[in-house]
Amino acid sequence: MVLQFGEQISPEVHLKIQAFAALLEKNTLAGIVEWVPAYTTLTIYYAPLLIGNGGSEDPYDVLYRHLASLAAKLENIAPMPGRLVEIPVCYGGSFGPDLDIVAAHHNISPEEVIAIHSQQEYTVYMIGFAPGFPYLGGLSKKIACPRKAAPRSSVPAGSVGIAGLQTGIYPISTPGGWQLIGRTPITLFGYCKQPPSLLQAGDRLRFMPVSAKDYERMERSRHEH
Amino acid sequence: MNEWKGAGMSIKVISPGLLCTIQDAGRHQYKKDGIITSGAMDLDACKIANLLTGNNMEEACLEICMKGPELYFENSYLIALSGADLSPMLDGVAVKMWRPIWVPKGSTLSFGAPRSGCFTYLAVAGGFNIPKVLESYSTYLAARFGGYKGRALMKNDVLECNTAKEILPLLNSIYRLGSGNHVVEAHWAPDPQLLPAYDENPVIRFIRGPEWQLFSKASQDALLNEPFKVSARSNRMGYQLQGPELSLSRPAEILSSAVTFGTVQVPGSGNPIILTADHQTTGGYPRIANVISADFSPLVQTQAGKNIYFKETTLADAHQLLSEQGNKLELLRMAIHLKLNQPV
Structure with a gap:
């Protein structure tokens, strides 16, 4: 079942979805398997055989009634901004081989790209595409840049990239076509961690520029843990 | 003592086939983390293969895609094959789909031309001895975790199997009867009405x-x-x-x-x-x-x-059909349970 909270990407719609997901977390129903927030929707996965009193009632109706009663409560809940997560990034060099391309695209210096990218606070609208991959809202038009014409066959884990008006971080090494401007030593995804994804929909995010030296130090201490 | 212990069992991969992965009913509740569900493509076939070996339906199976592997059984074992008919053979002799098969130690399971379907499921009594990752045995190929070392089978891999506690009496009775040394196929198979309704052009x-x-x-x-x-x-x-x-x-x-x-x-x-x-x-x-x-x-x-x-x-019909399918599986579960607990 797909719940639609609006037509356009907006902070208001996003906060409403987060508030509803939090409400659902506390008031779930036997047979609801999981739910996935996206830009304007919350998708509910359900097991029909476990809903509806052993077949006496239509599972969709039962689920619908439950969700509608939660939606009614939503009116009285003030939207809460998510937690702030800081992501250290070493920009440029071998970590961000496309930083100069983004700068040249706007005829500005690489330093200006870094300043603009790290000044902004971003919102994690959803996680998708790959485990732990955040779809971030809030990229400045001043550093938006089209994807690469030919995608790389392998983008290293931790790479921070730009594609159009989106910016994001690759949690695992995958093929990808985003312009890479830097890399974080932070692990965004680990299947032994709970939750496995560091970032969750609803989080606020800020990129913190660090030197290559600091990057190496953080990566070393990560491996020691 | 001439007793089949059922412990420390293993299967060695002689050749890996096209894409053999460990799969179960899938990894749920992590989609919001971007983690895919994985799991058996043909989940009903996977569940039925498990039932035929006395396992619960949620146990892991080996999913075999189109071109089958060659598997050497280092110990005697009870197995079942379901789903696609990829011409399975034990030591070169054809064996039947959809029924328990006793495989004696030293046998090799291989496959020939695909007769129907794409995915075959191999269940072993007791299941495979691999760790669950995020509550599932399923292999997540792209993120390289779950299943057997997060990947498809390769030559010389060794799949360890669990002890089949539930049907150990049955397995021992087969063994004591002296039939432990050659292939035994059950003389019964589930009613085709209760199996998935495959069609070449469905x-x-x-x-x-x-x-x-x-x-x-x-x-x-x-x-x-x-x-x-x-x-x-x-x-x-x-x-x-x-x-x-x-x-x-x-x-x-x-x-x-x-x-x-x-x-x-x-x-x-x-x-x-x-x-x-x-x-x-x-x-x-x-x-x-x-x-x-x-x-x-x-x-x-x-x-x-x-x-x-x-x-x-309609959605209502879809729910109804799923419910009927659940009933069929439950019937199968009860019928197979009775069969597996009959003395040989």
Whole structure:
């Protein structure tokens, strides 16, 4: 079942979805398997055989009634901004081989790209595409840049990239076509961690520029843990 | 003592086949972390293979795709094969699908030409001895975790198996009767009415997708009336179809949103893709339809080059059909339980 909270990407719609997901977390129903927030929707996965009193009632109706009663409560809940997560990034060099391309695209210096990218606070609208991959809202038009014409066959884990008006971080090494401007030593995804994804929909995010030296130090201490 | 202990059992991979992965009912509750569900393509077949070896339905099976592996049994074992008929053989002699088979120590299981379907499931009594990752045995190939070392089987891998405690008395009675040294196939098999309804060119039922209304009338009619051929580029992520090109009546921007097994999405090429077990958690293509869960088994067993025919149904019917399917599995579970506990 797909719940639609609006037509356009907006902070208001996003906060409403987060508030509803939090409400659902506390008031779930036997047979609801999981739910996935996206830009304007919350998708509910359900097991029909476990809903509806052993077949006496239509599972969709039962689920619908439950969700509608939660939606009614939503009116009285003030939207809460998510937690702030800081992501250290070493920009440029071998970590961000496309930083100069983004700068040249706007005829500005690489330093200006870094300043603009790290000044902004971003919102994690959803996680998708790959485990732990955040779809971030809030990229400045001043550093938006089209994807690469030919995608790389392998983008290293931790790479921070730009594609159009989106910016994001690759949690695992995958093929990808985003312009890479830097890399974080932070692990965004680990299947032994709970939750496995560091970032969750609803989080606020800020990129913190660090030197290559600091990057190496953080990566070393990560491996020691 | 001439007793079959059932412990420390293992199977060695002589040749790995095309794509053999450990799969179960899938990894749930992590889609919001971007973690795909994975799991058996033909979940009903996977469940039935488990039942036939005395396992519970949620145990892991080895999923074998099109070109089967060669597996050497270092110990005697009770197995079952379900799903696609890829001409299974033990030491070169054909064995039957959909029934318990006693495999004596030192036998080699191999496969020949695919007779029907794409995915075969091998269950071993007691299940495979591998760790669960995020509550599932399923292999997540792209993220390299779960299943056997997060990957498909390779030559010289050794699959360790658990002890089949539940049916140990049965296994021991086979052993004591002296039949432990040659292949024994059960003389019974489940009623075909209770097995998945496969068809070479199946009719696949669907309900309308969220963007159905955005598609042109010609595209809607084409989906309802024309055959679609399964492309050779299909895989565990999705089945690509070839047929009349589907298009929106006017361009529309679709925001990325969650998708599921059975979602029929239509990229710019106009060729629909039906998402299957390894689909990404979110997608941004218009969704014309959703295949109903009850028809997943015949869908995934459709070979490349064969046709599928779409037929519209209602959500209420989809629920009803799924419920009937659940009842059939429960009947099978009870019947097989009785059979496996009869003395030999």
